[in-house]
Amino acid sequence: MDKVMISQPMNGLTEEQIVETRNRFLQFAEKENLEVVNTYFQDEWYSKDAMTERGVVQIPLCFLAKAIENMSLCHKAYFAKGWENARGCKIEHEVALQYGLEIIYED
Known part of the structure; x- marks a missing residue:
């Protein structure tokens, strides 16, 4: 099974808008039988406070x-x-271009 990631704008968008786009992507991935690799980091390690504390x-x-x-x-x-x-x-x-990943664009 091929693996896929999403690249999506986030700056200036609400959590709801980000999740809505991600849900469309997840539906696409399921339909295409693709395994999703997470690129939406939400755990405590990636909170602003934790990252600032780590320098x-x-x-x-x-x-x-x-x-x-x-x-x-x-x-x-x-x-x-x-x-x-x-x-x-x-x-x-x-x-993605330089390393030869297949690129898919949202319609």
Whole structure:
């Protein structure tokens, strides 16, 4: 079974909007029989307070680094609408291109 990750804009969006996009992605992945690799880090380790306590200065960069690490487990990357306007998504897109992941764009 191929593995897939989602790259989706998050900055300036509500939790509800993020989850709505993610749910569309999860439906797509299930329909296509793809195993989802998590790139939406919500546990305590990734809370703002915990990251600040660990000395993380660039919190968005920490999330991007972890997402790219998890991308190494994937065959495919799914890019949600608006990815081309989000700096992290643009970087993930370039990584996917350079490393030969199959790229899927949300309709």
